[in-house]
Amino acid sequence: VDLTARPICLEAEPMKILDLQRSLNEESVNSGSIPILQAIVVCVKMHPTSEIMFKSIPKPTPLRDHPGCFVSGTTEFYLNPTLNCRLNLKLDKFLGLPNKPNLPFRKKIKRNCYNMDEELILKDLKQVDINKTEKFLYGEFPANIESLLKETSASLPKRLKLCSVKLKYLHRSQFKSKCGVVEICINPDETYRERVLTYAFF
Numbered sequence: 001v002d003l004t005a006r007p008i009c010l011e012a013e014p015m016k017i018l019d020l021q022r023s024l025n026e027e028s029v030n031s032g033s034i035p036i037l038q039a040i041v042v043c044v045k046m047h048p049t050s051e052i053m054f055k056s057i058p059k060p061t062p063l064r065d066h067p068g069c070f071v072s073g074t075t076e077f078y079l080n081p082t083l084n085c086r087l088n089l090k091l092d093k094f095l096g097l098p099n100k101p102n103l104p105f106r107k108k109i110k111r112n113c114y115n116m117d118e119e120l121i122l123k124d125l126k127q128v129d130i131n132k133t134e135k136f137l138y139g140e141f142p143a144n145i146e147s148l149l150k151e152t153s154a155s156l157p158k159r160l161k162l163c164s165v166k167l168k169y170l171h172r173s174q175f176k177s178k179c180g181v182v183e184i185c186i187n188p189d190e191t192y193r194e195r196v197l198t199y200a201f202f
Helices: 013-024 083-095 118-128 151-156
Strands: 004-009 037-043 062-066 075-078 165-171 179-186 196-201
Touching: 037 083, 083 118
Parallel strands: none
Antiparallel strands: 004 037, 062 075, 165 179, 179 196
């Protein structure tokens, strides 16, 4: 296993993190029960003798010496503007789990209360992304949508089953999209010979 992780304990330097793990064992606390690192990338070998495939995996950028890392002395960072918030949200969900063992989580784990506003982060990114590159991942809201005739609109089916659609746009108010717009081509009823191109919200 090849692991890239960030510290979520009160220590950041590699040696101090190891000292914390030893101290937990000395306090008769199972160090595996209190996470002191949070995984970012985990690579598992398909076979003990096979090599780990790194080509399609994002790689961190070395920026400074302090606090260092376990493998090399240089501290590396992922230059992803949403990564820190996404990790904080996952950590917050873990700390909010009910029925956790009675362990000193609060004393050993730092809880980030900042950078948790997904909507605000997306708004800031849009101001920086002047070329609107997000459209290559999430599409664009269809422009110049023509209104259907009343009789055509009234003849559209209320429900559709097993109908092919083309995804046009994914709306995001948070990191994960929960709704969007699809393009759909249907026959309103038997009186229409031509298929009608329209859009649907999901």
